Amino acid sequence: MRTGDYKQTYGELVALIDSPPVWLWSAVLLLALIAAPYLLNSYALSLLMIILITVTGALGLNILTGYTGLISLGHVGFLVTGAYAYAVLVSKYQMPPLVGFLGAGVVPALASLIVGAPSLRLKGLYLAITTLAFSCIINTVILEMRWLTNGARGIQIQRPEIFGISFDSDAAFTYLCLAIAALTLLATLNIRRSRVGRAFVAIRDNDTAARVMGINLHAYKLFAFVTSAFITGIAGALYGIYLSFVSVEGFPFLLSIEALAILIVGGLGSALGAVLGTILIVLLPEATRLIFSLFSAQMDAAFTTGAQELKSMLYGLVIILFLRFQPRGLVGAWHDIKRAWVHWPLRY
Amino acid sequence: MIKHLAAASLLLTTACLAAGPVRAADPGITDTEILIGDVEPLTGPPALLGVAASIGHKIAIAEANAAGGINGRKIKYVLEDDGYVTARTIQGVKKVIDVDKVFAMLGISGSGQSIAVMPVLEKSGIPTVIDVAPVKHLWEPPRKNVFVIGQSYEEGIVHLVNFLADKNPSKKWGLITQDDDYGITVRDGFDSVVKTKKLNVVYSGNYKKGQQDFSSDMLQLKDSGAEVFLAGGIIAENIAIMKEIEKLGIKPVTGIFWPGRIEPVLKLMGPAGDGIYAVDYVESFAGAAGKAFLEKAKPLVSEAEFKGINRYTITGYAAAKVLIAAIERCGKQPTWACTISELEKTKNVETGVMAPISFGPGVRFSNQKLQIMQADTATLSFKPVD
Numbered sequence: 001m002r003t004g005d006y007k008q009t010y011g012e013l014v015a016l017i018d019s020p021p022v023w024l025w026s027a028v029l030l031l032a033l034i035a036a037p038y039l040l041n042s043y044a045l046s047l048l049m050i051i052l053i054t055v056t057g058a059l060g061l062n063i064l065t066g067y068t069g070l071i072s073l074g075h076v077g078f079l080v081t082g083a084y085a086y087a088v089l090v091s092k093y094q095m096p097p098l099v100g101f102l103g104a105g106v107v108p109a110l111a112s113l114i115v116g117a118p119s120l121r122l123k124g125l126y127l128a129i130t131t132l133a134f135s136c137i138i139n140t141v142i143l144e145m146r147w148l149t150n151g152a153r154g155i156q157i158q159r160p161e162i163f164g165i166s167f168d169s170d171a172a173f174t175y176l177c178l179a180i181a182a183l184t185l186l187a188t189l190n191i192r193r194s195r196v197g198r199a200f201v202a203i204r205d206n207d208t209a210a211r212v213m214g215i216n217l218h219a220y221k222l223f224a225f226v227t228s229a230f231i232t233g234i235a236g237a238l239y240g241i242y243l244s245f246v247s248v249e250g251f252p253f254l255l256s257i258e259a260l261a262i263l264i265v266g267g268l269g270s271a272l273g274a275v276l277g278t279i280l281i282v283l284l285p286e287a288t289r290l291i292f293s294l295f296s297a298q299m300d301a302a303f304t305t306g307a308q309e310l311k312s313m314l315y316g317l318v319i320i321l322f323l324r325f326q327p328r329g330l331v332g333a334w335h336d337i338k339r340a341w342v343h344w345p346l347r348y
Numbered sequence: 349m350i351k352h353l354a355a356a357s358l359l360l361t362t363a364c365l366a367a368g369p370v371r372a373a374d375p376g377i378t379d380t381e382i383l384i385g386d387v388e389p390l391t392g393p394p395a396l397l398g399v400a401a402s403i404g405h406k407i408a409i410a411e412a413n414a415a416g417g418i419n420g421r422k423i424k425y426v427l428e429d430d431g432y433v434t435a436r437t438i439q440g441v442k443k444v445i446d447v448d449k450v451f452a453m454l455g456i457s458g459s460g461q462s463i464a465v466m467p468v469l470e471k472s473g474i475p476t477v478i479d480v481a482p483v484k485h486l487w488e489p490p491r492k493n494v495f496v497i498g499q500s501y502e503e504g505i506v507h508l509v510n511f512l513a514d515k516n517p518s519k520k521w522g523l524i525t526q527d528d529d530y531g532i533t534v535r536d537g538f539d540s541v542v543k544t545k546k547l548n549v550v551y552s553g554n555y556k557k558g559q560q561d562f563s564s565d566m567l568q569l570k571d572s573g574a575e576v577f578l579a580g581g582i583i584a585e586n587i588a589i590m591k592e593i594e595k596l597g598i599k600p601v602t603g604i605f606w607p608g609r610i611e612p613v614l615k616l617m618g619p620a621g622d623g624i625y626a627v628d629y630v631e632s633f634a635g636a637a638g639k640a641f642l643e644k645a646k647p648l649v650s651e652a653e654f655k656g657i658n659r660y661t662i663t664g665y666a667a668a669k670v671l672i673a674a675i676e677r678c679g680k681q682p683t684w685a686c687t688i689s690e691l692e693k694t695k696n697v698e699t700g701v702m703a704p705i706s707f708g709p710g711v712r713f714s715n716q717k718l719q720i721m722q723a724d725t726a727t728l729s730f731k732p733v734d
Contacts, residue, residue: 042446042472046439140556143527152528154460156485243434245464249528250434309391311431 014193016186033178037171045170051282052177053238058262058274059181059188060231065260066269067197068224069204070119071128073256074135075232077115078108080251081138082233083240087155088148097160101237108233109226111138116225120218123207135256139248154247157240177238184231188271191227200224204269261315265322267329276330284318285311374683376451382421382675382682384409384668385444386455387465388480389432394458396583396610397660401480402427403645403653404664405454410648412672419680423672426450430457437461441468452476452675452687454667459483459529469494475674475687479667480660483533487713493688495707497667499629499716501530501605505537505578507718508603508627512576513545516601522551522574524565524589526581531557534580534605550574559585566592569600576601579624582608587616594620601625609721610658614728622725625733629716630662630702634729641665641701666699673697 007013017023036048057079064070085107090100115134119127142149149155159168160176167173191197199220202210211217240246258281266277288310326333376383386405388398409423417423426448428440437457444450445468452475456462459481469476470491478486482498523538525531531554542549551572553565566589569577577600579589586608593600602624609626611633617624631637641662646654674690675682692711696704703717721730 043439043442044446046442050435050439152530152532154463154529156463239435243438243464244467245434245460247434247460247529249460250464252433254433309431 016189016193030182034175037174042170045174047282047286049170049174049177049242051278052174052181053235053242054259054262054278054282055181055275056177056184056238057232057235058259058266058278059184059271060228060235061259062263062269062271062274063188063191063200063231064224064228066263066274067192067200067204068221070221070224071124071260072131072228073128073260074115074131074133074138075228075259076251076253076256077131077135077138078112078229078232079236079239079255080135080142080246080248081108081111081229082236083246083251084142084149084155084236085233086237087157087240087246090160091155091157092148097162100160101234104233104237105230106233108229108236112225112229113222116222119221119225132256135253142248152248154245154250156245158244159241173241177242180234180238184234185271185275188231192271196220196223201269258315261319263329264319265329267331270329270331272334273329273331276334280318280330281315284314288314374451375449377421377682380421381424382418382452383424383426383448383450384671385426385428385441385448385450385453387428387430387437387440387444387457387461388455389457390427390429391431393584394432396612396658397480397607398429398432398457399656400610400658400660401455401664403649403656404479404661404666405668406653407645407648407661408665408668408672411644414648418672418676418682430461432458432461434461434464438465438468441465445472445474450474451682451684452671454478454664454671455480457481459485462486466491466494473684475671475684475691477667477671477691479663482713483529490710490712493684495670495691495694495712495714497670497705497714497716498663499718500713501533502537502540504605504627504629504718505534506541508605508625508720509538509541509547509578510545511627511720512578512601512603512625513541513547516576519548519575519601520550520573521547522553522569522572522577522600523549524551524553524555524562524569524578524580526557526585527554528557530582530607531580534578538578551577555581555585560588562589562592565589566596569593570596570598574600576603578603580605583610583613587613590617590620590624594618603627606630606659609730610660611728611730612658614723614725614730617723617725619725621723624723626721626723626730627718628659628721628730629718630659630666631700632721632730632732633657634724634727634731637700638662662701666702666705669699670694670697670705 012018017026037045040048061072061075064072082104086100086104089095089103090097115131118130122130143151159173161167167176199210199215202213202215203217203220207217243250262277262281263274265280267273322329386402388402389395390398406425409425412418413422426444428444430437430440441456453469454477456465456478457480462478462481463485466486473493476494478494478496479498482496482500484500486494487496525535541547551569551574553568555565579586579602581589586604604624604626606626606628609628614621633639633642645657674694675687677690678686692707692709694705694707696706698704705714707714720733722733723730
């Protein structure tokens, strides 16, 4: 009797979707997301937009930190570079939005070569500090290049129109974010199961062993940086459009920390983990507020007026609890639940 | 498979039930209540401004409610914290409009945050009175439903520098500004006066936002021999700058701008802050109007809130007064259209805490009259200069 989920061929092992129920669930999720703009109010829709944009950015960071094991504390630098590249091309030079999106990917990707180069010699905390320094430098460069970036005054961005389709309404913009997030998810899943993805993971697990196996560390590490920065830059452009105004202040350092928190809580090295982690981190304050409001109006008010302090505490608490009790993150928890569901009432 | 189908159906049903209802026209008003929303930085360092502004709104609302509310309806204030993060300001504004369903908006957060939420406000059409950070982007071009109370940063700086230049002719000037939008505005205003008054600028510095150590900057100021100095910091920076000046034993005639003209700053500056000049469009608490405002506020707010009162409380109070008056003029059945129309008709409305407020057709900026004040550390207050 079959009592587990066994992979019997290599094809099964690398399949994107490995069973009919997963197909069904994916279709249900996609239908729910397509229906969401018609069902949700503007506030809930804005949360969905933030989730989709954050998923895109988190998947970008996941390639670098999750797959390749290179810690980045400065990913907000790529995010802001992408947002500015889009804003400058589209708002300042009246380029088509698609060119803007391309620029939003390419410019951070080029910038990542500068920060990626030291990564060939640095690891762990040293690399983390290097990426942190990059995000500080990029902010200064943006502020100083007033002729191009308007300096601290920022640049206003309109919602795009692509192939005659206006993304001006929240619903339409949500679809754009959804399409980009879905494409990014597919792309990262495909990268993970390809030769490149396996090389990334080999570098993460043991770079000396990877080199012995013939993996070119320099090329693959740089490729991880470039790919990660490209995706993060696209997320930056979406975030800039969401904000409707791009300025250095709109991209605080805290975003880098939040992105790392998402990966840790979701489960490092997993695309599904990046998605689940994003949903948890974005919706955690809302869920907590909902629970608080059930008890009393005063508790609800306290949460509303002290929201950001409470949010920071919640993030901290959640990360500590996950690291202590579920180091594999939400993906680990999900696998446990799945196993229990399949084997119930048996334990194994 | 049946398990999966059952779970999927349950999830979809839950999602449909959780979805928000369709919004009725002109929400936020019932037979007994009118809801007014606001999003401010209530946590973190900018809370000094956001909390104070919200206290001003609360005072005006409590005053109106004590007088019977707006045509019999009590005003309920819905306040949201954005932590001074732009994305959260947008979410906060969407929440108070779509989830809390407020009738009108006050506030809103800092200058960058207000600019970012402008498309949301404009698209929603909700009557809004902005009072915290008046910057030109908010009223140029004028938006139908968004009104701004205050004075532009550029005008404020020009007024202050002109005053200091007239009072100190033929002196050497020094200036330090922050590397952000605020700093650029201060510098642009200063530069425009430099040209017209032909000022002799011997020191011009720029610092990174969040800088704490100004020892080398102030040493350069000392070496330059500047006699008149414009400290372009906001709160912590101006305190650090003045402390450094005190340490170096120099005493230039110093001017600061209104975002930092709050009494706790004077307390932290100590004797170093004595005699510094400031420009503002709201009354000083040392003057008769300011004292009267404090007397009025005392019974309407808690002790903790009373301690948090500063100039932003006054701007918040004035904005709320103007908004409440406009809704009131719409009678028993106020609508967004009527409120916007009445806000536009606002003409010389006296709030007692700043010059009369006026808007008009196509005019969404109240363009408040400016005045110069001087710090008195003995009483920890800013006194109007004749």
